[in-house]
Amino acid sequence: MSYSEYVAHYFQMPQFIIFLLLTAVLISAVHIVFYFYTKSKSKDAEFFEQEFFSLSERYYELIFSGGSIIGFMAVYFLITLFLKSGPFKEIWDSYKDYLLLIFMIISILLNSFCDHVLVRLKHLDRDAMASIRLTGMGYMILILCYLKFIYESNNYDTLIAYFLTLMIGRFVYFDASFKDFLHCIRNAASNIPIMIMALINLSILCAYGYSTEYLLKHNGVITNIFFTHLYMIVVIFVLHFIPARLVAKKKVKKLDGTKKSSRPPRERRERRPNRPKPVEDNSEIDVEIIDL
Template sequence: MSLEKYINPDFTIYKKLIFLLITIAGIAICALLIHIGTKLSYAPNPSGKKRKPTKQEKEVLFFKNFHLNIQLFIEMMISATSVMMFACSYVIVNHVYATVTGQSGRYYGFDQFISTWDNSKDFILLLLICLSCVANTIIDKLIIPLKMPSKEQKASIRMLGMFYVIIILLFLNNTIGDESQYSPVMMYYLGLMIGRFIYFDASFMDFINALKSALYHSPLLIIGLLVSSSLSFLGFKLGYLLERNYYIVGIFYTHLFILVVLFILHNSRVMYLFVRKPKEEPEPLFDEYEEYDDYDDYDEYRK
């Protein structure tokens, strides 16, 4: 057991910069897909009237919906990375435990670790889940502050982030076949997802609304899985990421690169250069006094 088991010494700064540029290209493709999806999606008329929205209204709605979808995508990737951090921590700790068990003489000082993991494994896993939630909040509030999504939207997207990681773990289970490493993590987060849908004071309509919200944002889930899987595959193919650590660590590294790019993207406000806020339309020019004669009161005419 050595540090090289989880860190690739050949992944130099130069290679990291190359992988960062590749990640930037991948996120740019994601932004383009979100742009196209926002264009094609239905946007309700803000006035609530059954009339065709004006060009100005369409531009304003597209501006708001596009940047909202971008921030929801960022929120999902933050949530997924936080969950991935927990899954990665569990796999590493469990691997260390499996390595040192029965070899206390070879690995001096691990007796207390073995005893703690044997007796308090469930509590440690619960602590890791809490730490992942804390990490999610810190990134969401301080590092990459997202102000457009509502609390309900963030809650739905975070649940989608859990489902995102479960899909990855299911893929790793079927590909590698090492269910002992990933099944416990999936069971924990499946329980959390079920608890998010069904809790003691929830009504059936709450369940339906939560399900609708998750399905409505499922295209973001698909886009996120496509970019992360493509980047991870490329990282393993180029030798940047290691295959001998259950793959989960390499995939976690990929998500860290994605978060770095999203941090730059959000805080530099680059997307606002491509999709700018529409300018206000000037009021139409007309001769008020020619039409004023048809009204008894000028204020009534102005209405």
């Protein structure tokens, strides 16, 4: 299969629409779970908004970070699969280690593009962002463990080594203390339920794709996982506006239902006429000045 046929396969109808709709249903189910979970914790409108969007944006960031890392692994596999000869093949064989480092940097930039431009994550502070990205590393480790020990593939050993280098480079720095590391680990542990939801969605999509032969097995598992993440990123971009509208509408309804005061608003109150200030009689002062 040539590269053009390979790309065209993933845009065949109706498989493309069905897979996209299935992804949208799974992402919507995630929003519904977050909605009822947040609603059960508190009925305060401000707390509901912050908690709901915090959970949703953690899920988004997990998909963004995982997809960006899987992306550079998929590029490595596709180059190895399709690049058989030519001048670029010689360059790739000579400098692929350095090119992979460039791919790693590009993956980090793509992650920042997704969570700052594509979908702006406004409800996560710096600690929450660091913890969910660390959880994303655990998410990737589980996927790679599946490839190595369950799928029993040795084709990704080099990629696993580069991934561990990326993980160390992003989360280990010279001025980091052991206390800060434990604090980040503790925050990342709170994101485990979100990671489990992401793995369940990924498993359902991959199982459906393989059962219908929409995901081609000979293209590599890592490539199919990357395509699945691309679908999830596209659906997140399309659907993330809907929860924002619904939560904003919920807040407006709650404010409209509050008890109104019988006192008219300050803007509508009639202003009282200003009383004229008494004019002081300065005649005596003038007389004294004249006498002098």
